[in-house]
Amino acid sequence: MSLDLPPLIRDRLQDWQAGLRALDGASKSTITAYGADVAGFLAFLARHWGESPVPRRLAAITATDLRAWMAHERGRGISARSLARELSSVKSFWRWLAEREGFDPTVVLSARNPRFRTPLPRPLAEDAAREVLSVVGHQHETPWIAARDVAVVTLLYGCGLRISEALALRGSDHPLPEVLRVRGKGGRERLVPVLSAAREAVAAYARLCPMDLTAEGPLFRGARGKALNPRLIAKAMERARMQLGLPRTATPHALRHSFATHLLSAGGDLRAIQELLGHASLSTTQIYTGVDTARLLEVYDRTHPHA
Template sequence: MTLISPACRDALQGWLEREKSLAGRAENTLTAYQGDVSEFLSFMTLHHGQSQGLTALAKITVSDMRAWMAQSRNGGVGARSLARKLSAVKGFYRWLADREGFEPTAVLSTRSPKFQKKLPRPLAEEAARDMIETVELQSLTNWVAARDVAVVTLLYGCGLRISEALSLTDSDTPLGATLRIRGKGGKERIVPVIPAARDAVDTYLKLCPHTQSPDAPLFRGVRGGALNPRAIQTAMAKARMQLGLPATATPHAMRHSFATHLLTAGGDLRAIQELLGHSSLSTTQAYTAVDTAHLMAVYNRSHPKA
């Protein structure tokens, strides 16, 4: 028995194409969406004992949704992962209901399972500096060591995601006072580039043995191709072991550290939101970790009534 009908398969593909072209979803996101919704549609086929066409999908009930969620949890899917799957299914249903003209209340009203959000753990300022210095020691090849330093310095100095740093090309050099970054969803932002980051990239370029060309990736692997993020993750893993830092000292933690240290130094949360490229201020707040004592000190120093 075919688990997903041709009509549903075509509809899913149409939604994914819409998400790619209009919402600018990344390929990894689209792959996750496809897997999550396909899994949902397959469950509904087995649950009802027959292939679910578009008409049948329009008649899914609250009971059907509960059965899917219960089966997922019984299968070992955690609350966080199930919330992600439900979000994908709801996105697909919003689009499908609008296209087919049915009421998707049963799906859209399904509550997401509660889970404890994992707050990012930034490094202390000294630990962030130590990481940049120690990551250089993880390779005996000078240009590779310089490359790793340049990448990690960009993560911490400019608040970049590792995917953003590795998407830079030779045409972005020499780095100026600012850098135009295309982040999640194709959203562009301008970030200032600190002198340490410019110097680190310049040093790497002087040592890099691979020929430069405008469209070539700025950061290269040892064979000259685009640098795999795994190489930076591995170098940082070795460095954190030497420094005695926790497993949370990852490339993404450098971005968290950038935000937290700026806020600790008195930076404006809205400005930090722009630098990170967040659509929501609440997301930026989750990326920062300022202790209560510091906040009270800022309050007492700055509030006109204090």
């Protein structure tokens, strides 16, 4: 947070961040990023105006001021996507501040986000996803480690978990229930059905694991008994990718994308997929409809070549 800001504004910024933590359940890293976005914006205004950005002055902000800030950010190489995130942080703070200081935040809240093209997720084909699960199981010469890696990647593809969510499971979660309660981003909880293949993969790992999987300890362990480092699963995916000739986008997170895309292709309901993935907004989940359409067009072009 910038030390050039007046004490009152620094206090307001800290109060806003505390509210995000308490009410929205945002993660520490997210709150830090939001705070840096807003502090940077306020520091720009101080330089742009030549005076401290106190509430009275902030209430009089103009659309021209906002355009000047956006031009400054783009001029220093900030992408349209990153600028949109910064503007979102600023709008959130402005809305909060206006309620407490009693001014109209419309000028900031009505600012248009910069346009950018959202890249589509890069899921694996269904046969490739199944091959990954098979190949991972034959990579390590130590049986329990091979079984562990299979269990983790099966949870990513079979349940749509994030790698952080899979590695956050505790010993008390074994044996896996038919429906698993998962705590995702922002502390949001969701219920995820667990396929029998995932339950069996985790059970196979637990039987072979030489460590005592205590109720409060991590379910997935490294070779020395500590919590499994996600980098080890990324390396297992790298090896599988090279063996199968898959693109560099075949990462652990691509298995989660594959879970969503394959469900949608099979006729899954978008709202239900949103709940399974733990997305706060349906618009986040709707990106998978673009993947499905892109695949359809790819198949069309391949099977109906243009003259």
